[in-house]
Amino acid sequence: MYPAPFHYHRAESLEGAISLLAELGDSARALAGGQTLLVWMKLRFDEPQHLVDVSRIPGLSEIRQQAGDEVCIGALATHAEIARSAIAEALPNVLDCGSGIADAQIRSRGTIGGALGSADPSCDWPTLLHTFDAVLTCTGPEGTRTIPVSELVEDIYTTILKPAELITEIRFKIPPENSGGAYCGFKRCAPAYPTASAGVQLTLEDDICSAIRIALGSAGLTTITSQEAEAVLQGNPLTEANIDKATEAIVAAADPVPDQRGSEDFKRAVLRTLVKRAIDIAGRRCHGEIIKGHHEYV
Numbered sequence: 166m167y168p169a170p171f172h173y174h175r176a177e178s179l180e181g182a183i184s185l186l187a188e189l190g191d192s193a194r195a196l197a198g199g200q201t202l203l204v205w206m207k208l209r210f211d212e213p214q215h216l217v218d219v220s221r222i223p224g225l226s227e228i229r230q231q232a233g234d235e236v237c238i239g240a241l242a243t244h245a246e247i248a249r250s251a252i253a254e255a256l257p258n259v260l261d262c263g264s265g266i267a268d269a270q271i272r273s274r275g276t277i278g279g280a281l282g283s284a285d286p287s288c289d290w291p292t293l294l295h296t297f298d299a300v301l302t303c304t305g306p307e308g309t310r311t312i313p314v315s316e317l318v319e320d321i322y323t324t325i326l327k328p329a330e331l332i333t334e335i336r337f338k339i340p341p342e343n344s345g346g347a348y349c350g351f352k353r354c355a356p357a358y359p360t361a362s363a364g365v366q367l368t369l370e371d372d373i374c375s376a377i378r379i380a381l382g383s384a385g386l387t388t389i390t391s392q393e394a395e396a397v398l399q400g401n402p403l404t405e406a407n408i409d410k411a412t413e414a415i416v417a418a419a420d421p422v423p424d425q426r427g428s429e430d431f432k433r434a435v436l437r438t439l440v441k442r443a444i445d446i447a448g449r450r451c452h453g454e455i456i457k458g459h460h461e462y463v
């Protein structure tokens with residue numbers, strides 16, 4: 166289906182984009198890579214009268230590591246740019262995530278800011294970014310503020326961003342040396358969203374888990390986390406019994422929606438496998454093992 170007619174505007178600067186979005190109000194949407202928004206428009210799921218193209222605003226796609234071991238990713242960085250960055254070389258779970266998103270065409274257009282802004286629980290970056298406790302820099306008519314990634318989404322497809330407010334940068338700390346992360350997804354085929362996904366980031370000290378984050382994607386209306394699951398592993402060794410208990414706790418917190426990708430029971434079974442696999446890969450990566458973690462295709 167074709168989208169409803171709309172006016173196209175190209176923003177040359179962040180300030181210009183924000184003032185145009187503020188002026189056009191609810192009839193306008195920011196357009197980044199268009200890999201979600203244009204699909205929604207074709208399905209008539211959204212019918213904006215104005216698109217403000219932010220994709221060519223200079224300076225918003227840089228990927229860098231700065232003082233204090235902080236990673237900064239511009240909101241307009243594409244999935245492909247992140248997957249081939251030095252950050253993905255240093256953090257294999259960033260590579261797992263970025264290289265597994267859809268297909269090459271979508272990866273070269275879609276942006277990390279758009280994935281966050283869409284508040285789609287099937288998108289991979291938000292799930293991974295929860296495991297890094299990432300913080301988002303957002304700028305709007307009232308200025309700039311930071312939002313923890315865990316607070317961005319209030320409901321499916323709905324963020325807490327104010328009108329005309331844009332995500333400009335994503336920041337998180339590089340984990341300490343004895344850390345490892347993994348991101349595993351299960352997909353029907355490349356150009357399809359995951360049926361389910363799991364991200365894990367952990368730190369081991371003398372084989373005791375001193376820090377742990379677990380997050381699930383495509384497992385409910387928003388990204389799923391569970392303090393109960395993390396508490397099972399925090400301060401304890403990664404024994405089979407502990408991993409089983411933590412897995413059951415986070416899978417219980419999930420609320421997968423049955424759809425063409427599978428029934429609720431099927432998705433819970435997939436999540437169980439993915440969480441255990443991600444903990445195993447993350448634990449082995451803590452010990453320096455080089456493991457190709459990637460999405461599993463049916």
Ligand SMILES: Cc1cc2nc3c(=O)[nH]c(=O)nc-3n(C[C@H](O)[C@H](O)[C@H](O)COP(=O)(O)OP(=O)(O)OC[C@H]3O[C@@H](n4cnc5c(N)ncnc54)[C@H](O)[C@@H]3O)c2cc1C
Nearest residue numbers: 197198199200201202267275276278279282283288289332
């Ligand atoms: C067939 C198909 C398969 C896909 N498979 C996957 C997959 O496996 N995994 C996955 O993660 N994704 C998948 N995607 C989605 C894809 O990754 C999108 O690129 C991404 O979700 C949105 O990024 P975008 O830059 O295209 O955003 P757009 O489509 O341009 O925008 C999406 C929404 O975010 C808003 N927005 C854009 N930029 C910002 C910003 N900087 N600040 C605030 N709001 C903003 C827009 O206004 C819009 O509401 C798939 C898409 C398709 C079409």
